Amino acid sequence: xxxxxxxxxxxxxxxxxxxxxxxxxxxxxxxxxxxxxxxxxxxxxxxxxxxxxxxxxxxxxxxxxxxxxxxxxxxxxxxxxxxxxxxxxxxxxxxxxxxxxxxxxxxxxxxxxxxxxxxxxxxxxxxxxxxxxxxxxxxxxxxxxxxxxxxxxxxxxxxxxxxxxxxxxxxxxxxxxxxxxxxxxxxxxxxxxxxxxxxxxxxxxxxxxxxxxxxxxxxxxxxxxxxxxxxxxxxxxxxxxxxxxxxxxxxxxxxxxxxxxxxxxxxx
Amino acid sequence: xxxxxxxxxxxxxxxxxxxxxxxxxxxxxxxxxxxxxxxxxxxxxxxxxxxxxxxxxxxxxxxxxxxxxxxxxxxxxxxxxxxxxxxxxxxxxxxxxxxxxxxxxxxxxxxxxxxxxxxxxxxxxxxxxxxxxxxxxxxxxxxxxxxxxxxxxxxxxxxxxxxxxxxxxxxxxxxxxxxxxxxxxxxxxxxxxxxxxxxxxxxxxxxxxxxxxxxxxxxxxxxxxxxxxxxxxxxxxxxxxxxxxxxxxxxxxxxxxxxxxxxxxxxxxxxxxxxxxxxxxxxxxxxxxxxxxxxxxxxxxxxxxxx
Numbered sequence: 001x002x003x004x005x006x007x008x009x010x011x012x013x014x015x016x017x018x019x020x021x022x023x024x025x026x027x028x029x030x031x032x033x034x035x036x037x038x039x040x041x042x043x044x045x046x047x048x049x050x051x052x053x054x055x056x057x058x059x060x061x062x063x064x065x066x067x068x069x070x071x072x073x074x075x076x077x078x079x080x081x082x083x084x085x086x087x088x089x090x091x092x093x094x095x096x097x098x099x100x101x102x103x104x105x106x107x108x109x110x111x112x113x114x115x116x117x118x119x120x121x122x123x124x125x126x127x128x129x130x131x132x133x134x135x136x137x138x139x140x141x142x143x144x145x146x147x148x149x150x151x152x153x154x155x156x157x158x159x160x161x162x163x164x165x166x167x168x169x170x171x172x173x174x175x176x177x178x179x180x181x182x183x184x185x186x187x188x189x190x191x192x193x194x195x196x197x198x199x200x201x202x203x204x205x206x207x208x209x210x211x212x213x214x215x216x217x218x219x220x221x222x223x224x225x226x227x228x229x230x231x232x233x234x235x236x237x238x239x240x241x242x243x244x245x246x247x248x249x250x251x252x253x254x255x256x257x258x259x260x261x262x263x264x265x266x267x268x
Numbered sequence: 269x270x271x272x273x274x275x276x277x278x279x280x281x282x283x284x285x286x287x288x289x290x291x292x293x294x295x296x297x298x299x300x301x302x303x304x305x306x307x308x309x310x311x312x313x314x315x316x317x318x319x320x321x322x323x324x325x326x327x328x329x330x331x332x333x334x335x336x337x338x339x340x341x342x343x344x345x346x347x348x349x350x351x352x353x354x355x356x357x358x359x360x361x362x363x364x365x366x367x368x369x370x371x372x373x374x375x376x377x378x379x380x381x382x383x384x385x386x387x388x389x390x391x392x393x394x395x396x397x398x399x400x401x402x403x404x405x406x407x408x409x410x411x412x413x414x415x416x417x418x419x420x421x422x423x424x425x426x427x428x429x430x431x432x433x434x435x436x437x438x439x440x441x442x443x444x445x446x447x448x449x450x451x452x453x454x455x456x457x458x459x460x461x462x463x464x465x466x467x468x469x470x471x472x473x474x475x476x477x478x479x480x481x482x483x484x485x486x487x488x489x490x491x492x493x494x495x496x497x498x499x500x501x502x503x504x505x506x507x508x509x510x511x512x513x514x515x516x517x518x519x520x521x522x523x524x525x526x527x528x529x530x531x532x533x534x535x536x537x538x539x540x541x542x543x544x545x546x547x548x549x550x551x552x553x554x555x556x557x558x559x560x561x562x563x564x565x566x567x568x569x570x571x572x573x574x575x
Binding site: 100124128148154 | 308309330350354358
């Protein structure tokens with residue numbers, strides 16, 4: 001299977017998410033599991049991390065899932081040794097949301113909806129500088145509630161920023177409820193397409209499908225991968241459960257989560 | 269001073285390829301020359317100030333020095349959190365240009381009157397705030413801050429004629445004394461400084477000699493110089509086209525209190541939200557006691573009440 005490497009990479013991210021959330025006793029676990037596969041397909045042999053100022057950029061607009069990003073950077077050896085074990089510890093640079101002073105973080109985030117505007121500026125910068133670098137940005141579906149996200153969608157579409165790659169974590173839920181019950185987003189891919197984006201709905205945990213969508217020839221437009229994901233993916237009792245937006249792990253549930261992840265890894 | 273500011277920005281852009289200009293669909297009859305000269309470094313982002321500042325953050329990280337342009341209220345208040353979490357947090361050289369400010373947009377009403385921009389900007393550590401008093405100082409400020417590493421907010425007023433005694437000087441964090449006198453000190457910021465200077469002239473006719481000192485920036489600010497100056501006068505009056513809380517008046521109060529000075533402080537500026545009444549800039553300023561006559565009278569009365 002061509003994407004086996006990135007699947008294993010995602011497995012490692014999920015393991016780290018569970019272990020570190022348990023140790024730190026903090027929440028946002030379901031959100032991090034939701035994007036483990038998206039982060040993996042970008043960071044496993046796709047994003048160009050070398051090249052100094054000409055490297056690709058990555059913006060985690062849904063900053064509350066930073067643990068998935070830390071896990072990826074750790075897997076790549078891009079965090080200082082042992083840093084991942086300081087997640088949310090006093091004095092650590094690894095907080096719930098990514099901080100700019102942490103090596104490997106291009107942009108801080110945490111306030112929902114700000115990442116796409118930053119990424120749009122970063123993509124415009126690459127164009128003006130004549131660089132072929134790409135800008136990857138991961139948004140949650142709930143961030144589409146923020147008005148300025150649509151300002152950025154309009155700008156990127158109008159200016160055909162084809163070096164901008166947006167991955168939307170369409171897990172269908174947000175802090176207090178399911179997204180169709182809060183503000184129904186309708187057909188997100190169709191909306192983006194109507195603003196001039198090359199948008200496709202893709203199964204969000206299928207690495208082959210995600211890879212194909214990411215590697216497709218440019219349509220001369222910004223690209224949007226509307227990834228249909230499952231919140232809490234891989235841990236049965238978290239999947240599509242609103243409460244796992246915030247809850248931390250007990251000892252018992254930690255053991256259950258590890259069993260679930262082992263089962264997921266075994267079936268592939 | 270808008271046209272001079274943008275003209276100087278054009279000169280900066282000609283010399284420095286890092287300079288790009290983003291506008292939130294404003295700048296009719298002001299930005300056209302820049303757009304013609306630098307079509308690849310000019311972007312009308314539409315009426316979208318939050319996205320404009322977010323984009324400026326992404327541009328600045330890549331090495332650009334983005335100037336984002338709108339009316340002062342829309343440039344500062346609408347995208348405030350983007351400014352905080354963007355260029356301030358990331359320590360990037362984004363220049364927020366707020367045109368108007370104070371009562372400049374008189375008839376347009378409170379939505380267009382920036383009366384808290386100094387306050388919200390100066391409270392953010394690392395956000396340099398610059399309010400030139402006249403066009404020559406605006407030009408000097410652009411050049412002096414060309415390589416300033418962090419973000420800057422420029423309040424660019426309508427009025428740009430030269431302030432007597434300032435002679436185009438600008439020093440970041442400096443205090444410019446444009447008139448000297450031992451009876452009182454008038455401390456002003458921005459183009460309303462013209463009223464401060466005129467007030468000092470009125471006072472002189474009445475036998476009161478006042479120093480007039482112009483503050484042109486916060487972060488850095490001239491706290492030390494100001495404390496030295498105010499140690500030698502019994503009365504200070506702050507003059508700003510702004511609410512009296514949070515801006516220059518508050519800054520000077522902090523300086524006086526922290527230095528333990530005996531100087532009494534009067535603060536001229538808006539004390540309530542000016543809604544429900546329209547008028548010219550001059551009318552609105554008069555309503556807040558910011559005209560030279562009112563300023564002079566307040567100083568004279570305060571001095572006459574001294575024991």
